[in-house]
Amino acid sequence: MTDPANDRLIPLAEVMNIVGYGKTIIYRWIRQGTFPKPCHPGGSSSRWSEIEVRAWKDAQLAQREAA
Template sequence: MGEHLGKRLAEPRRVTRLIRLPEVMSRVGLGRSTIYRWMSEGRFPKPVQLGGHAVAWSEDDLDEWIAGKLN
């Protein structure tokens, strides 16, 4: 187990940017209602809870979703 932990610590940490709804809508070309409906249907990435009612989406998750739509 110690080797595994040491290996994880040696890897560089990748930090993903968190994106709020207005930028998400701009990037994917969808409106708020469609994004939330598709989330409930499992067709769009879920956001990360920031606290209170504030949420944001992982830039990596959105990039993967967009790439999947292009294929």
Template sequence: MARTAHPIRKQPEPAAAPTSEQPRRFIKLAEVRSLTTLSTSEIYRRIAAGTFPVQVMLGPKSAVWIESEILAWCEARIAESRGEAA
């Protein structure tokens, strides 16, 4: 039985490696809320205002955030509140 050749799909190019030593990790909304203590509506308000890291859509109904971006946002808020240079 002859096999039909399937066209070779070009793989997407890998994203740039994370700048930190830690591997990139996706976190869901519940963990973002826990880390920031912000409500869901406040998180999305800040995303719309451009003052909070934007989620990554893994599918039509699957949104995640990059943990290092959320942690950096938290650190920047701490530095701001203490008058430190971020």
């Protein structure tokens, strides 16, 4: 899925399901600049671009294959 028109904003629970890591490590990576930043569409809710999260995961797998 790379078509921006089909991109969804997904909650943290779905992000954790896709990447297989918990909230603490995801927010640590965000602070370190190594994970996509969330959007804040309203109030205090955070949502991530599904395309960006899946691209991050694909890059991690590609790094593993290159090593």
